[in-house]
Amino acid sequence: MPPTLASLVHHSALKLTVRAGEDRLDVPVRWAHVSELADPVPYMEGGELLLITALKLDAEDPEAMRKYVKRLVGAGVVGLGFAVGVNYDEIPKALVDAADHEGLPLLEVPRRTPFLAISKAVSAAIAADQYRAVTAGFAAQRELTRQALNAGPEGLLAALAAQVDGWAALYDASGAVVATAPEWAGRRAARLTAEVERLRERPAPASSVVGGPDNEDRVELHSLGTGRRPRAALAVGTASALGTAERYAVHSAIALLTLTTERSRSLHAAEQRVGAAVLRMLLAGQPDHARGVAGDLYGGLLDAPFRVIVADAGGELLAGLAEAVESAAARSGEAVLVVPEGERLVVLAADGGAAVTACVEYAAAREAARAVPAEQSGGEDDEVVVGLSAPSGPIAAAAAYKQAEQALSVARRRGRVLVEHDQLASGSVLPLLADDAVKAFADGLLRALYEHDATGRGDLVASLRAWLSRHGQWDAAAADLGVHRHTLRYRMRRVEEILGRSLDDADVRMELWLALKATSVE
Secondary structure (H helix, E strand, O other), X not given: OOOEHHHHHOOOOOOOEEEEOHHHOOOEXXXXXXXXXXXXXXXXXXXXXXXXXXXXXXXXXXXXXXHHHHHHHHOOOOEXXXXXXXXXXXXXXXXXXXXXXXXXXXXXXXXXXXXXXXXHXXXXXXXXXHHHHHHHHHHHHHHHHHHHHHHHHHHHHHHHHHHHOOEEEEEOOOOOEEXXXXXXXXXXXXXXXXXXXXXXOOOOOOEEEEXXXXXXXXXXXXXXXXXXXXXXEEEEEEOOOOOHHHHHHHHHHHHHHHHHHHHHHHHHHHHXXXXXXXXXXXXXXOHHHHHHHHHHHHHHHHOOOEEEEEEEOOHHHHHHHHHHHHXXXXXXXXXXXXXXXXXXEEEEEEOOOHHHXXXXXXXXXXXXXXXXXXXXXXXXXXXXXXXXXXOEOHXXXXXXXXXXXXXXXXXXXXXXXXXXXXXXXXXXXXXXHHOHHHHHHHHHHHXXXXXXXXXXXXXXXXXXXXXXXXXXXXXXXXXXXXXXXHHHHHHHHHHHHHHOOOOOOHHHHHHHHHHHHHHHOO
């Protein structure tokens, strides 16, 4: 501990006597300063023991002493040492009363005790305290390193919590809690998710302090990682501000966790290269070779139905999707294969697993963000588009990849963030006719009929639509139009003459029906 007024009073060589403020002797002393100025306040920083002989003070004037002591207290001076036998044989009553009124500890310094002795005692105590703190810090560093090597991040957090007499928590790249020590701190750590997310938006290294005297604890948050985007975050909760030794322990933990994070990044890059090789083999129709390369890393993923996810976007959004998917898989203990391909991301994830759920939730969040005005959302022009295949297995991986690409194409065309291939099969083909190329084909195919109708010589387009919708049944189609069936037969012959195509051909009827639908799709 740093020196206090009490420790100086109990110092046998100094022979100090307390004349006022006996109940405030436990405050730390940052320094001992000698000043005979009538107003030394401009040169104070707070926490000093001020030593005087009252050379330039009228120490017997009650009003002057009240003002003098009040200014010292306001400047943060923690104690006043008065040397007797120099200018005054004893401390004047006016000064004693003023110190007692303001609660400022007043120490009587005997003539035989030089101020230098008090300054040396304070300096020596501060140096000893700093040495103890540094020594304790190095001991903490050794213990944290040992725990990190033997028990991983969980052991390191437990050692750190013991060192700071509080709790510690580790968050992953998505802001989710990975581990806490002690276990009871899990709920407290979870309440800081929003604060961790805000910290992640700042370039690493970054830190912040939340909570304080009015809350149950004071929490320091520190980002981990050397890249522009933090890879993780550390929270340290304590009842009060950290001391020097505790600060050493926290800094050591940050360094060790950063090393672990960077090592994990290298391993992650290697795993991605293996994953890319496995994906290429699956798409090439070599499931047995893919399984051999996957080994224990991705083998479990290939033993159960999986989904293929193909995402297209800018780098930042793809990184966010990758983090969400990988973090969810890590928390649930499931394997996930993530392969970046330029501005595209390919993912193989267990069907019904946490990674697929995280992907869907991420897409839903991006979809919701679209409803926010650009000036409120930051004006982000780029957007992620995701296609999700139906459940598949290693043998049909290429087909699943094609399904995901088809779903991606439909999502882009419809202006959606995510489309599942199953939705295409259960929905209608008609929305697909909204493509500009399809509409251009339809307009070209039907233009002659529309031009004919524009002259007022008949309603061939409506007649063709009614006849096709009734599958060529003359009486039913004529009834829908309110004309005689012979009139409808004449109109259909005119359609064939104008288009130069036979309505007896099933392909022609199909093309005409789709063209009519395409021209009615908005």
